[in-house]
Amino acid sequence: MAMEWTEETIARLRDLWQQGLSTAEIGRQLSVTKNAVVGKAHRLGLKPRPSPIRRAARTVTPAPGAEAAVTAPPVQPAPPKADVAPAPAVAPPQPEPAAPVATAEAPRPDVTATEPPVAAARQEETPPEPRAPRPSARATRAAAAALRPVSEPRRRSSQSCCWPLGDPGTPGFHFCGATPLPGKPYCAEHAQLAYVKLRDRRDNVA
DNA sequence: CCCTGATTCGC
DNA sequence: GCGAATCAGG
Numbered sequence: 001m002a003m004e005w006t007e008e009t010i011a012r013l014r015d016l017w018q019q020g021l022s023t024a025e026i027g028r029q030l031s032v033t034k035n036a037v038v039g040k041a042h043r044l045g046l047k048p049r050p051s052p053i054r055r056a057a058r059t060v061t062p063a064p065g066a067e068a069a070v071t072a073p074p075v076q077p078a079p080p081k082a083d084v085a086p087a088p089a090v091a092p093p094q095p096e097p098a099a100p101v102a103t104a105e106a107p108r109p110d111v112t113a114t115e116p117p118v119a120a121a122r123q124e125e126t127p128p129e130p131r132a133p134r135p136s137a138r139a140t141r142a143a144a145a146a147l148r149p150v151s152e153p154r155r156r157s158s159q160s161c162c163w164p165l166g167d168p169g170t171p172g173f174h175f176c177g178a179t180p181l182p183g184k185p186y187c188a189e190h191a192q193l194a195y196v197k198l199r200d201r202r203d204n205v206a
Numbered sequence: 207c208c209c210t211g212a213t214t215c216g217c
Numbered sequence: 218g219c220g221a222a223t224c225a226g227g
Contacts, residue, residue, distance in 0.1 A: 003219065005218085005219085022209085024211095035219095036220050038220090039221095042212085042213090051212065
């Protein structure tokens with residue numbers, strides 16, 4: 001079999017997908033390729049996410065015989081491309097009322113500021129997962145991403161606790177999946193581990 | 207070259 | 218149903 005895709009994984013896929021993580025990122029966390037993620041997402045019906053391209057309907061096999069058959073390309077005569085008239089220096093940029101996303105990544109930077117203390121604690125806190133010898137390449141990139149000063153806005157938790165169990169990148173790795181506390185990415189149980197006070201955190205965390 | 211997601215198609 | 222291969226845009 002290629003992949004289990006248990007309710008667990010699917011739920012997590014949905015969750016991460018909703019969080020706006022990239023397919024590759026989701027794949028990494030689920031230990032599958034981005035292709036698998038995208039493919040599954042399609043089959044699940046969830047999809048609408050900003051895509052960098054809008055691939056023109058292409059039929060990979062043009063069937064070398066039925067070419068002339070299909071025609072009627074509703075190509076419209078290119079309208080006059082008004083050359084970008086550089087607005088005067090005074091031209092103020094129009095504030096778009098709806099600016100969904102930027103460049104694929106970088107989910108909305110909304111909320112997240114609901115718990116400053118938590119953020120602080122998180123920095124000092126010992127990472128829940130023990131580091132295992134990572135392969136390389138993507139691990140390096142992942143690490144770099146993890147070290148990035150301010151990023152990973154990470155949408156508020158949805159329906160499953162994100163506490164990692166096992167070794168990311170290895171089979172068997174999974175997230176807790178329990179119902180998280182309101183506004184938190186972890187369930188009550190794991191929130192205690194995650195949001196431990198600095199002074200008290202010396203001996204817990206396995 | 208890196209990234210992104212989208213689609214196709216053999217399995 | 219799955220996902221590698223491939224495509225296509227940034």
